[in-house]
Amino acid sequence: MSNDAIVSGSPEQPRVTRAQWRLAVLSGMASYLDSGIIVSSGVALGLWQDRFHLSSWGLGALSAALTFSIAVGSLIGGRLADRFGRRRVYGIDILVYAVGAALLVVAPNSTFLFAGMIIGGLAAGADLPTSLAMVSEHSPRSVRGRLIGATQTMWVAGIAVAILVGFATSTLGYLSAQILFAHLAVVAVVSWILRNRMRLSPVPEEAERGGGAEGIDAKALRRLGSRPILVPLLATGGFYLAWNLAANTMGQYGTYFLTTVSGASQTLATGLSLATLPLGLACSLVFVRLADTPWRDRLFYVCAALQVLAFAVAAATGGAVIAAMIFFLLLYNVVNQFAGEASYKIWSQEAFPGELRATTQGLTYGASRALCGLAGLATPALMHASGSVVLWLSTLCVAVSGLIGVMIVRRIAPQGAGVAGRDAGLARQKEVIR
Template sequence: MARTPPVPGPAAPDPARRPIPRHLWRAAALSGMASYLDAGLIVSISVNLAVYRDGYGMGVWMAGAISAIVTVCIAVGSLVGGWLADLFGRRRVYNWDIFCFALGAVVVTLAPNDIVLLAGVLVAGLAAGADLPTSLAVVSDAAPAWARGRLVAFTQVMWMLGIAVAALLGFVLSTAGITGARLITGQLALAALVTWLLRARLKPPAGHDAQQGRAAGREAEDAAAPHGVRAKDVWTRAALLPMTATFVFYVTWGLGANTFGQFGTYLLVTVSDASQSLATGINLAFIPIGVALTLAFVRVADSPWRDRLFHVAAAVQVLAFVVAALTAGALAGMLVFFVLYQLSNPFAGEANYKVWSQLTLPAETRGTTQGLTYALSRGVFAVAAFFTPALAEYSAAVLLWSITACMALAAFAGVFVIRVLVPRAPGAAARPHLKAART
């Protein structure tokens, strides 16, 4: 006797289309201010450096020290801040980080001389670095499994806004001298103080969303409660493998991104023979595109398209650097490079690193482990930045081919994370769309 086939039930709703409650977006925005302030601090120091040099009568070594100390302090802050957050409670450190940044930014804004300026940069840089892994861990703790990708990815939008605001103010206030420099950093101090007040009122995750996240396999916690982190908890296979893979991706991708973030205008002028105004205009023109495409990444961050698009975007990103290297930095090749790079970078860059880290790293050591990958990567970026101008002068082709090789390695590391680590992540069984991402 033939058996009647079962009637299929209604299709499970796509988690990527499920609306996220407003209070979770608010938590993501407040956490994303760490990225806004980090990017804003780096860009504002870069934009204002010539003004500081003239206004304070700096020597070349002091100017170099201020530029280097930003990256170094962010690296050290990331290393220490993530560990402190896991040790004393993420929300406690989360609030103190932003307050310390505000104090540092106020000192930078009101500095009467270069020594005080250096002290302010030191405090603000350490606090910005400490807030990066801590804020990502806090928003990940608050997020249910089905929304974590979008909420964490939204912090990258805040990063792009930090760059955009600082760059735009630098352009508008370029003739205002030291007053313009104070206004650029002053907005960072004001934004940090407002964020500090709003973070203090942010409630810890509770209720249905938090329970649902735990049921889905997310090892959520009330991060306000302090707990110790032992070295052996970090050096386990469960933590070490995703930490190593995400580090390899971030450091190799970041060598290219950081080089063009810090030296994009410099390379266009010195290698491509572009004018200063054209070089600045090229960089500014692509910022709105970057913001728009990063918002597009947020929309797909909890769907199979997040990892599907990575494969395409990573290939295009490598192609962009191949074009730049083949033309040895000629202006026509660099224009093609910027178009390809800006179209692909939001789908194969830092936003992926942030999401993958929160998905694959153990919840109880997430602040410490991601702080470690941030710190080591930023340290490598600082060393590379020191040698970049000399290498560009020796051979632009060697510099660009070296970066191309790094980008290719980043693509392979990203594929490993997608194919091996994400499907094994805690709570992956409750996210069936992850299986679709592998096909």
């Protein structure tokens, strides 16, 4: 008996084919490029300020332009993919991203910077729900969790590579920013070429549910108001918004918080970020391993509670005790892989019919990013006033996300025991019938 079978409790957990892994990696480039442009722009802000003499408000406007462009891209791109065909959007949006990244490389002035951020953000946002729907459309239910989970690993990898490239080129001045975005442009073009060379067809179970349609009738949009769609939509959207408010705060302003509130040096603050990245990447790979087994749900319960504990420990000290912050960062980077965005991505594919997956995830992802962008505008001022308040609000957010997540696990998208085995059994029954 294989290790997978022991973990899942089923006779044998279906294997993922090489073609399916290839699809997951190429679709995961949406997550890689999304996190890559966010982190790279954060690294480049100071270099842009020196090069183009931007004010603090100008830098804030650049960051806001990227955040809201990603949100708008998700809202529009998801619907376009379901309406006109995912393969069409999937084969175009990543090339548009490359154009935006290239503008950031050659920008002669701040106008080009804004254009690059907006174009890159719109394309990144559109590609996220589209690429995940493509994975679901072309993979059987029994292996889908692993493939969707792999896209989240790509998101973590995008952060790691951007930070490493920025660190390695930190002595090169403005050239460092150009190398960061040139890397993203090249990766986008290569991914676009490989995506358009793939030969794909929907798996039978998706074709039967309408998941493989090349363009869905506009009337399908009316189903968003029906209870079977609206309840999962509000649940997954509520979970992701609550969780992302806390995650975005620490992701965007974690280093700033450590240096201004916790009293850490810039070296220690950035060093902690680098040290926790391998830990997060390793835990993300563990999640992929367990995503199609009952352990996915079991670990969610435990890790959702530990996530609240991590934030509460930091909040109880007001962020002023560096040892407590180190404990928080280590624990948070372990447990959020099992009770955060990776879970949201899988639920968003399992809870909705095939013809509306990109639309529904585009709505929840876009709305969350937009609201997090608004919250981010006030976060530095709130940190300056009271780091403790920021941490307690973040603790409340992860507590709410955990409660909503429990409801999703129990009622909307449970990974029950033996799912893989039942799928394999159905496949064998169909072979006998033939």
